[in-house]
Amino acid sequence: MQYDVVVIGSGFGALSAAALLCRRGLSVCILEQAKYPGGCATTYKRKGYWFETGATTLVGLDENMPLRYLLDETGIQLPNLRKLEVPMQVWLSNGEIITRYPDLEQWIAEAERVFGKPGQRAFWEHCYKISQQVWRVSLQQQSFPFSNYKDLLQAAASFRPAQLQLIPGAFRTMENVLRRFDLLDNRLFVDFVNEQLLITAQNYLAEVNELFGATALCYTLYGNYYLDGGLINLVKPVLDYCLANGATIKYGHEVTRIIPGNGNYTTITAKGEFTSRFVLSGVPLNNTQNLFENPTIKKKLQQYILTSEKLNGAFTMSLVLKRKMELPVLHHQLHVPRGLPLIGSKSIFISFSHPSDALRAPEGEQLASISTHIAHPQNMIIYDKQIIEKAILARLEEAGLVLPEDIISYQSATPGAWLFWTGRAYGAVGGYPQYKHIKPWQMKDARLDHKGAYVCGDTVYPGQGIVGVCLSGIIAFRKLMQDHYRA
Structure with a gap:
């Protein structure tokens, strides 16, 4: 046909x-x-x-x-659809828990509480403004990136003077932005930004440009849904x-x-x-x-x-749990200061199924999805998954998010499994x-x-x-x- x-x-x-x-x-x-x-x-x-x-x-x-x-x-x-009242919590290396509130003012207050007041308000107001402009312009300029004269004609027809404000952001990295607001010496904040960028822009502040970085860091300030x-x-x-x-x-x-x-x-x-x-x-x-x-x-x-050395794969785990409490926050990022064994990842991301979602698991049970990045996936052949599994579960137990006695079953997957299941080159995930x-x-x-x-x-x-x-x-x-x- x-x-x-x-x-x-x-x-x-x-x-x-x-x-x-x-x-x-x-x-x-x-x-x-x-x-x-x-x-x-x-x-x-x-x-x-x-x-x-x-x-x-x-x-x-x-x-x-x-x-x-x-x-x-x-x-x-x-x-x-369930709109999340709180999109995420991040468990930092110093033991502090920071809550990523969806309201800008509430989030700034939380960031100042954890990281200190200097620079936080100015930084987050700046990033949020950039993110709003990026989304608005992205739909206005649907011919971007340009690759023929029709694209240029369409861009000219859709041009608004405010769009010019975004151009300098393509030449600045998030490292430049942190330096501008005197935040590069705040080690706890730098680690926070790096690990947040890794799960959204797939790289760290020295490489991610301001347009993508500001937008990535502010995704919790928009509607997050389950x-x-x-x-x-x-x-x-x-x-x-x-x-x-x-x-x-x-x-x-x-x-x-x-x-x-x-x-x-x-x-x-x-x-x-x-x-x-x-x-x-x-x-x-x-x-x-x-x-x-x-x-x-x-x-x-x-x-x-x-190529693979520029990409990320993932080590993932899927858990079935006995549900004993209703977690107020479903998504958590946990820092691992010393890095996970074998793969060196410095953070874990875990998402729980909603306690009232009876479609994914039966009454009295809950699911959890865990992921962590693996750089250069083609070069990382994992022969003993149990070493990584044990370290991840220990970190989750330390945080009180997953207790051993609550685990009914779990399975894990390496980049090799991602390559087999999805066919994606190198088992790379998360995009470029x-x-x-x-x-x-x-x-x-x-x-x-x-x-x-x-x-x-x-x-x-x-x-x-x-x-x-x-x-x-x-x-x-x-x-x-x-x-x-x-x-």
């Missing part, structure tokens, strides 16, 4: 683009190698429990944010919208090759061939590059590819990290060959997180329509 668009993968960026394409009446076929949709933003079932695959919290429903835009454009409704049943209930409504508007999804179809020719693309899997006018890759650039035999496309993509030598306009834009092949997801602009990949899908849709239809 001939389709207008074949979409490779059903990650949330790809689904965002697919929904918008379906809304415009294009016929869409989604090819997914797994048996569940959603990629790294979904939920999978194991032994009767529903565990999160990767992401555990939902951000992006506020005004001027990509997910809000997607839902408003399509009319998609999300069921079972979805009963897990993030599969974010994915399903978007996929259902696509299917109701003529799309097809085929599971167990791992794409091995894309062949351009005669104004069409032939997408090949072990189970068949699919012909389309356009192709949209929702898998990482490293994987996307390997799908094309055309040396010109491979060469053009090579300048954007990051931010690096100071790569400015936002130097990141890969949505066009692959300037003919009919496009890309979105967490390795292209703007990258990380559900909210970022949603925006990447919006941009890919916009550029396809701009190139071939009346946008």
Whole structure:
């Protein structure tokens, strides 16, 4: 069958683009190698429990944010949303617990309590202002990054003088920002910022630019939500919208090759061939590059590819617990000053299922998802997972968050398991990290060959997180329509 668009993968960026394409009446076929949709933003079932695959919290429903835009454009409704009164707590190396309140004033007071008053108010007011501007401009400038003259014309038509205020932030790192507010000598605060940036921008303050860094640090100041049943209930409504508007999804179809020719693309899997006018890759650039035999496309993509030593993998654990108390905060980051054995990670992130969520675990039980970063995943072969498991559980017990007697069962996964489950190169997760030598306009834009092949997801602009990949899908849709239809 001939389709207008074949979409490779059903990650949330790809689904965002697919929904918008379906809304415009294009016929869409989604090819997914797994048996569940959603990629790294979904939920999978194991032994009767529903565990999160990767992401555990939902951000992006506020005004001027990509997910809000997607839902408003399509009319998609999300069921079972719970807005979190407190998005997160961070357990610092000195034993202090800092609560990331969603109200700016309350958060500043908490930051001043823990880190001291000097510089905190000015720093957080500055970061919050930058984050608001970034989200507003991101939806205004959907042709960014520019890669042809139409992008420039669209940018000129969408230009607002206030957008110029953001340009200097692309040349400053978060290290520069901390220095500006005399905060670089505050060791406790520097460690806090570094570990917070690692779970949002995938890198540290010396590398993350001000635009991405300020936005990443302020995500707890926007609406944070929990979805009963897990993030599969974010994915399903978007996929259902696509299917109701003529799309097809085929599971167990791992794409091995894309062949351009005669104004069409032939997408090949072990189970068949699919012909389309356009192709949209929702898998990482490293994987996307390997799908094309055309040396010109491979060469053009090579300048954007990051290899394993520049990426992060993850060590993850999924726990089933006896629920004995209702935790007021579901998400926690715990610093590990001496680092975890074998992998050296300096923090652990744990998310608990909501105590009233009966869809993921039966009454009287609760789930917990744990993750920690592993640098250069290709180079890290873990032969004894128990050493890391023991250290993680000991840190959680020390904090009183997970007690040994409450553990019913657990399982863990290394980058090798991520590579096996997802097919992502090196088992890398979290998207491409931010690096100071790569400015936002130097990141890969949505066009692959300037003919009919496009890309979105967490390795292209703007990258990380559900909210970022949603925006990447919006941009890919916009550029396809701009190139071939009346946008």
